[in-house]
Amino acid sequence: MTPAAYVEASSLSPSVNIDLLSSIELTASAAIVIAALSIGFGFNAGTRIRSAAWLSVWFVLVVILAATRALYYEHGLGTPGLGLAVTLPIAILCITVACVKSLREGFHRVSLSLLVGVHTVRLLGITFIVLYGAGRLPAPFAPVAGWGDIFVGLTAPLVAWLVYQQGANARPIVRIWNMIGIVDLIAAVALGATSSPGPLRLIFAEPSSAIMTTLPWLLIPGFLVPLLMSVHIAIFVRLGDGTSGQGGEGRGFYRDSACGAK
Numbered sequence: 390m391t392p393a394a395y396v397e398a399s400s401l402s403p404s405v406n407i408d409l410l411s412s413i414e415l416t417a418s419a420a421i422v423i424a425a426l427s428i429g430f431g432f433n434a435g436t437r438i439r440s441a442a443w444l445s446v447w448f449v450l451v452v453i454l455a456a457t458r459a460l461y462y463e464h465g466l467g468t469p470g471l472g473l474a475v476t477l478p479i480a481i482l483c484i485t486v487a488c489v490k491s492l493r494e495g496f497h498r499v500s501l502s503l504l505v506g507v508h509t510v511r512l513l514g515i516t517f518i519v520l521y522g523a524g525r526l527p528a529p530f531a532p533v534a535g536w537g538d539i540f541v542g543l544t545a546p547l548v549a550w551l552v553y554q555q556g557a558n559a560r561p562i563v564r565i566w567n568m569i570g571i572v573d574l575i576a577a578v579a580l581g582a583t584s585s586p587g588p589l590r591l592i593f594a595e596p597s598s599a600i601m602t603t604l605p606w607l608l609i610p611g612f613l614v615p616l617l618m619s620v621h622i623a624i625f626v627r628l629g630d631g632t633s634g635q636g637g638e639g640r641g642f643y644r645d646s647a648c649g650a651k
Contacts, residue, residue: 411516412605418510419448429503430495455607462599468587478615504624506549514538527594530580537573560628571621
């Protein structure tokens with residue numbers, strides 16, 4: 390290897406290391422959330438395995454989209470496609486839980502502390518800070534998304550413990566924490582979209598946020614964000630439907646919806 394080639398390879402290694410480590414971390418985080426929700430929503434081994442399988446299929450589809458750069462702005466669907474990848478799964482998940490009896494029953498049975506606790510994986514928001522420091526993501530997108538996720542991830546186990554200990558008495562704190570978590574995700578998606586090349590770009594700082602449509606980074610907006618946003622929605626529904634902190638029959642949207650009679 391020539392000295393010039395060695396210097397070039399050395400200059401690429403930090404980026405490669407970040408991508409490799411983040412691939413492992415994001416996959417592990419996705420596996421934790423999939424396992425927790427499948428166990429929480431399932432009432433037997435069969436339903437848990439089916440739930441985990443469907444969520445895993447979704448995960449694999451996102452990996453394929455990222456590997457093929459199907460959403461990359463230069464030759465893919467770009468920001469509109471990424472927006473669809475974020476919002477469509479949320480709608481599908483909510484409708485599926487409302488219409489499938491076993492999932493609807495599991496929704497009212499799953500511990501609220503578990504729904505809160507899974508957000509601990511958002512401690513990986515430190516990755517945004519690392520990418521910003523490495524000059525691979527712009528401000529304000531990376532700092533806002535990163536520190537917001539870190540705050541939610543750090544406080545998630547504390548709020549989950551409070552729910553476990555105090556049940557319904559913890560609802561005011563849970564509502565505030567849940568709203569902060571939702572605002573953080575919405576702000577991250579909005580800043581990411583307006584920092585990425587395309588028709589919605591309003592922030593022209595370089596580098597852009599275009600890497601979020603590539604591997605492994607698409608796993609964040611394409612899988613973890615919609616899945617965790619759906620959990621936030623579930624928490625608000627549980628808080629408003631009269632169920633206790635540790636599960637129960639409950640009332641409200643999921644039981645009284647048009648699909649609820651099925």
